[in-house]
Amino acid sequence: MANYDFDAIVIGSGISGGWAAKELCEKGMKVLMLDRGRMVEHRKDYITEGKGPWQLAYRGNLPPAETDRDFIMAKWGGANLTAQTHYYNNDRLNPIDYENSQPFRWVRPNQVGGKSLIWGRVALRWSRIDFEANKRDGHGSPWPIDYDEIAPWYSYVEKFAGIAGSKEGLPQLPDGEYQPPHPMNVAELWVKDRLEKAVPGRKLISTRTANMTEDKPEQGRSRCQDRNMCARGCSFGAYFSTQSATLPAARKTNNLTLMSDQVVTNLEYDPKTKRVTGVRVVDANTHQAHIYRSRIVFLCASAMSSTQILLNSRLPGNDRSFADSSGMLGRYIMDHAFRASFWGTVSDPALEPFIAYGRRPNGVYIPRFRNLNGQDADADFVRGYGMQGAAGRGPAGAAGFGAAMKEAMRAYGPWTIRFTAFGECLPYKDNTLSLNPNKLDRFGVPLAVFNVTFRDNEQKMMRDACIQGEAMMKAAGLTGVGSINEEHVPGDAIHEMGGACMGEDPRSSVVNRWSQAHDASNLFVTDGSQMASTSCVNPSMTFMALTARAADYAVKQVKAGAI
Amino acid sequence: MTVFDRRGLLATATALLGAELVMPLGRALAAEAVPGFAPSQVQFTPEQRAQVSAICERIIPATDTPGATAAGVPAFIEMMLADWYSSQERDDFLNGLGILEGRSWTQYEKTFPALTAEQQDALLTIALQEHLGGDFFNHCKQMTILGYYTSEIGCRQERVYVPVPGHYDGKYPYAQVKRVFSS
Numbered sequence: 196m197a198n199y200d201f202d203a204i205v206i207g208s209g210i211s212g213g214w215a216a217k218e219l220c221e222k223g224m225k226v227l228m229l230d231r232g233r234m235v236e237h238r239k240d241y242i243t244e245g246k247g248p249w250q251l252a253y254r255g256n257l258p259p260a261e262t263d264r265d266f267i268m269a270k271w272g273g274a275n276l277t278a279q280t281h282y283y284n285n286d287r288l289n290p291i292d293y294e295n296s297q298p299f300r301w302v303r304p305n306q307v308g309g310k311s312l313i314w315g316r317v318a319l320r321w322s323r324i325d326f327e328a329n330k331r332d333g334h335g336s337p338w339p340i341d342y343d344e345i346a347p348w349y350s351y352v353e354k355f356a357g358i359a360g361s362k363e364g365l366p367q368l369p370d371g372e373y374q375p376p377h378p379m380n381v382a383e384l385w386v387k388d389r390l391e392k393a394v395p396g397r398k399l400i401s402t403r404t405a406n407m408t409e410d411k412p413e414q415g416r417s418r419c420q421d422r423n424m425c426a427r428g429c430s431f432g433a434y435f436s437t438q439s440a441t442l443p444a445a446r447k448t449n450n451l452t453l454m455s456d457q458v459v460t461n462l463e464y465d466p467k468t469k470r471v472t473g474v475r476v477v478d479a480n481t482h483q484a485h486i487y488r489s490r491i492v493f494l495c496a497s498a499m500s501s502t503q504i505l506l507n508s509r510l511p512g513n514d515r516s517f518a519d520s521s522g523m524l525g526r527y528i529m530d531h532a533f534r535a536s537f538w539g540t541v542s543d544p545a546l547e548p549f550i551a552y553g554r555r556p557n558g559v560y561i562p563r564f565r566n567l568n569g570q571d572a573d574a575d576f577v578r579g580y581g582m583q584g585a586a587g588r589g590p591a592g593a594a595g596f597g598a599a600m601k602e603a604m605r606a607y608g609p610w611t612i613r614f615t616a617f618g619e620c621l622p623y624k625d626n627t628l629s630l631n632p633n634k635l636d637r638f639g640v641p642l643a644v645f646n647v648t649f650r651d652n653e654q655k656m657m658r659d660a661c662i663q664g665e666a667m668m669k670a671a672g673l674t675g676v677g678s679i680n681e682e683h684v685p686g687d688a689i690h691e692m693g694g695a696c697m698g699e700d701p702r703s704s705v706v707n708r709w710s711q712a713h714d715a716s717n718l719f720v721t722d723g724s725q726m727a728s729t730s731c732v733n734p735s736m737t738f739m740a741l742t743a744r745a746a747d748y749a750v751k752q753v754k755a756g757a758i
Numbered sequence: 759m760t761v762f763d764r765r766g767l768l769a770t771a772t773a774l775l776g777a778e779l780v781m782p783l784g785r786a787l788a789a790e791a792v793p794g795f796a797p798s799q800v801q802f803t804p805e806q807r808a809q810v811s812a813i814c815e816r817i818i819p820a821t822d823t824p825g826a827t828a829a830g831v832p833a834f835i836e837m838m839l840a841d842w843y844s845s846q847e848r849d850d851f852l853n854g855l856g857i858l859e860g861r862s863w864t865q866y867e868k869t870f871p872a873l874t875a876e877q878q879d880a881l882l883t884i885a886l887q888e889h890l891g892g893d894f895f896n897h898c899k900q901m902t903i904l905g906y907y908t909s910e911i912g913c914r915q916e917r918v919y920v921p922v923p924g925h926y927d928g929k930y931p932y933a934q935v936k937r938v939f940s941s
Contacts, residue, residue: 245921248908248940254834255908258841380928421923423941552930553923554941590907590938596817596882596899601916604903605937 201227201452202753204474204489206459206504209309210735211722211742212495213441214352218746219493220450224753227452227487228445229476231496232306234455235282237438241428243278252277272302272689273313279426282306282313292631292642299645300686301499307455308437309497310689313426316405316434316556317583317733318358320349320369324567325730328619332577335527335622336698336727339708342369348740355444356435356739357411359419359557360403368562368581368732374409376401377419381549382541382586382610383559386671393670397564402583404557405435405735414440423554434556456480458638459496462508464517464715470758471718477638491717491749491758495742498723499528499628502694503643505705505720506630514632518695518714524705527696528626528647529729531688532580532618534681535657537664539673541586541610550588550607558585561614561667563731565659576655578621580731582664584614612673616660617688619731621652626685628694647685657683690734692726710745717758721745801839805869806852809859810835810898812871816878817902823916826906834905835898854894858885913940 202224205215216228234240248255257266257275266274267286274283284303291301304310323342330337346369353372360373379387379401387399406419416432416439425434432439445451456479463473463486473486494501505518506525516524565571565579588610593603626648630641661678668676685691698704701713706725712718721742723734730737752758802810814826814835826832839848858881862870866877873881885895906912913919917940 247910247913247919247921249910249913253837253841254905260841378926378928380926383928421926422921548931548933549929550932550935550939551926551928552939553920553926555926555928595886597879598819598821601818601821605916607932607938 199489200487201225201489203227203491203493203749204229204487205493205495206474207309207494207496207500207722208307208437208442208453209304209495209497209722210311210314210437211738212309212493213311213437213445214739214742215493215495215719215721215746216445216451216453217441218743219750220445220448222746222750223448223450224750225450225452226445227454227489229457229459229474229487230307230309230453230455231458231479231500232304232309232455235306235308235312235428235438237428237432237443238430241430242281244424244427244430245422246278246427268300268686269302271300271684271687273426274302276426278424279313282426289636290642292634292644294627294629294644294646297646297648298684299647300684301643301645301691302686302689303497303500307453308442311436312428312438314436314735315689315733316425317560318353318356318360318371318403318405318435318736319581319732320371321345321730321732321737322367322369324367325728325732328578328730329622329728334577334728335624336523336696336700336704338727339697339699344708345737345740345744348744349736352736352739352743356405356440356736357407357409357416358403358405358736359401359408361400363398363400363562365398365562367564367567371403371736373403374407377404377406377408377555377557379559380551380555380586381546382588382612385541385543385546385610386586386612386673387559389671390667393672394667397667398562400560400562402557402560406556407433414443416440419556421553421555423556425556458640459504460484460507460638460640461504462492462494462517462718464508464510466510466517469715471715479638482638490753491719493742493746493749494718494720494724495722498691498694498726499643501720501722501724502528502628503630503640505695505724506628507640518705518712518718520714521702521704523624523696523703525628525694526624526626527622527693527727528628528645528685528691529620529622529693529726530647530685531690531729531731532620532649532653532657532683533615533688533690534683535580535616535618535660535664535678536613536681537661537668537678538611538613538676539668539671540675541612542674546610555585558583560584565656565663574659576652576659578619578652578656578731580616580618580656580660582614582616582660584612586610586612611675612668614664616657616664617690617731617733618653618656618660620649620685620729622693622696622728623650626693645685649683649685653683690723690729692723692729692734695720695724696727697725698727709748710741711749716752719745719749799840801836801848801852806855807832807836808871809855809869812873812878813858813882813898814902814905816875816882817899818906819875824911826902829906829909829911831902831905831909834909835901838901838905850892851894851897854891854897857891858894861890907940 269283362370419433561582695705818826
């Protein structure tokens with residue numbers, strides 16, 4: 196009988212790792228959770244929370260020299276903002292590599308809690324058509340699960356996380372377990388009313404978000420205070436993060452051991468039993484290596500990191516990963532395309548007397564409307580996109596200078612509304628993450644090599660988003676309508692997915708319908724790496740649901756003596 | 759971050775300053791920058807610092823609220839030149855400052871800070887209308903606006919700062935505040 200240090204090891208402490216730790220601990224397992232980043236404790240370590248612009252280093256912004264030196268990728272996720280720079284990976288110390296000079300923006304966190312501290316908090320369910328998409332149009336590996344399979348798990352995680360949203364009855368964006376939605380402002384309601392009348396089938400709704408509108412006293416969390424300083428950490432616990440929600444729950448069981456600054460380099464594997472036998476870490480500070488052993492392992496290091504760890508987990512005497520008998524490990528790397536935007540001005544004088552009080556943490560959302568019932572006749576692409584936006588009024592600009600200008604700047608400019616499309620990226624087998632065996636990082640791990648591009652379908656989809664967006668703004672009666680379709684660089688949306696995709700067939704996928712590795716029965720890969728497609732909606736709720744579901748299955752298998 | 763988070767500041771600042779941003783500010787804003795004021799190296803001679811202070815104070819003077827110098831804008835501009843401007847842009851700015859100062863001497867036989875407020879305004883109007891020193895006036899104006907409205911005085915006295923709003927009202931009457939809420 197093997198000698199285990201823990202019942203389970205969870206690698207990573209972000210949205211997926213936090214859920215894995217909570218679920219496994221609550222089911223009575225002794226859990227070790229590892230994170231490569233530094234420790235950040237709820238409240239105590241939110242060092243910039245509540246500060247005004249004048250209290251932040253450089254008034255909030257890192258000078259270009261430092262940004263370009265240390266955060267060449269992370270700046271695309273906000274590392275250049277000094278209110279939150281401390282939550283990001285240093286790209287100079289932890290570099291990546293490229294193949295064919297294809298750029299990839301891998302925005303990584305640098306702490307326990309991972310990206311759950313700095314995420315966008317958009318909390319949407321995938322729909323039936325999302326899970327059927329690969330099967331229907333033949334791209335990628337077909338999903339082995341459908342919406343009905345995952346729906347109860349969405350409900351389970353939504354109730355705990357605290358999601359604010361409206362029920363809309365839309366098949367392409369299923370309703371969940373929601374607290375009341377955050378309110379829309381007067382201009383958004385104006386646009387909603389006119390858009391929904393002018394273009395039947397289009398909807399404008401309050402973005403479903405993991406910022407609560409009701410307290411959760413049982414978790415010690417309060418509703419959102421409309422500060423919009425979420426990415427600094429929130430002492431109210433108003434938004435879902437590992438620190439505010441899953442970590443306290445896991446700790447309450449006394450079953451959790453949490454270790455920060457532990458860089459997992461690879462998993463040890465026994466080909467005879469087809470089991471993972473150990474998790475090898477290097478301490479980020481001392482560079483000491485250590486191997487921890489457990490009955491089961493949950494790999495939740497983030498889509499790209501989990502893939503990198505698996506690629507670096509070789510069969511004994513072989514340079515091939517034990518998890519790659521399918522040849523699919525590191526393939527189907529995806530991200531949402533999201534640099535297509537459009538906007539307009541609400542010129543109705545009836546709105547002129549009003550401004551917004553408070554800083555709402557969310558905005559508004561136009562759910563997918565393209566290719567919902569088969570292929571639209573006028574669409575030259577498959578699948579679709581959703582649109583995130585908000586209306587607001589900035590301070591008025593003023594000509595000249597002096598007291599008159601200062602007085603004029605006490606007024607507001609017009610109400611404008613702006614949206615950005617999030618487009619589904621198709622799974623391409625040759626969009627890859629691999630390792631460069633000739634370049635090792637400071638922990639001895641081969642650098643991740645990205646070779647990922649958006650292609651014709653994504654480009655056409657984003658062009659369509661601009662055309663449709665402008666048409667909607669005009670139909671709703673807005674003025675000054677415009678759009679821009681900027682360069683789409685993979686990784687930019689920070690919705691990277693794939694690399695260890697889920698599928699029924701062990702010959703064409705890496706994990707099975709339970710997020711369990713085909714090649715190792717005691718290994719579960721439950722973060723974004725398991726995704727076989729991207730949908731067009733934000734993925735975090737799906738990672739949560741799949742993780743909770745996998746934990747439930749894994750513990751049942753352990754109890755049954757199967758793994 | 760949401761797209762809204764990422765884009766919000768740029769949109770706001772562009773609205774604040776107009777579409778024709780001077781280059782270093784365009785860069786700073788594209789990087790979502792609202793720089794502070796702690797220059798990594800000294801940029802001004804004492805005379806230049808006095809000139810910049812006088813210019814800022816005429817752009818945003820003390821009225822019923824304090825003006826740009828009280829808000830520390832000159833030091834903010836010095837930081838911007840040190841940490842955000844390229845050496846060429848920095849040279850252009852200092853050159854523009856020299857041209858304005860030269861005009862002050864030819865026209866009034868005094869250094870700019872020693873002029874009356876009316877004389878200073880007259881010279882700044884020339885700088886604005888005749889593009890004295892190229893885009894010098896625009897640089898001064900935009901940096902003054904950014905520095906002022908991100909200062910504590912700008913946020914809390916000129917504008918209304920609510921650290922913990924507690925709720926959101928998307929139909930709040932402007933007449934109740936008659937000021938801009940700072941973020």
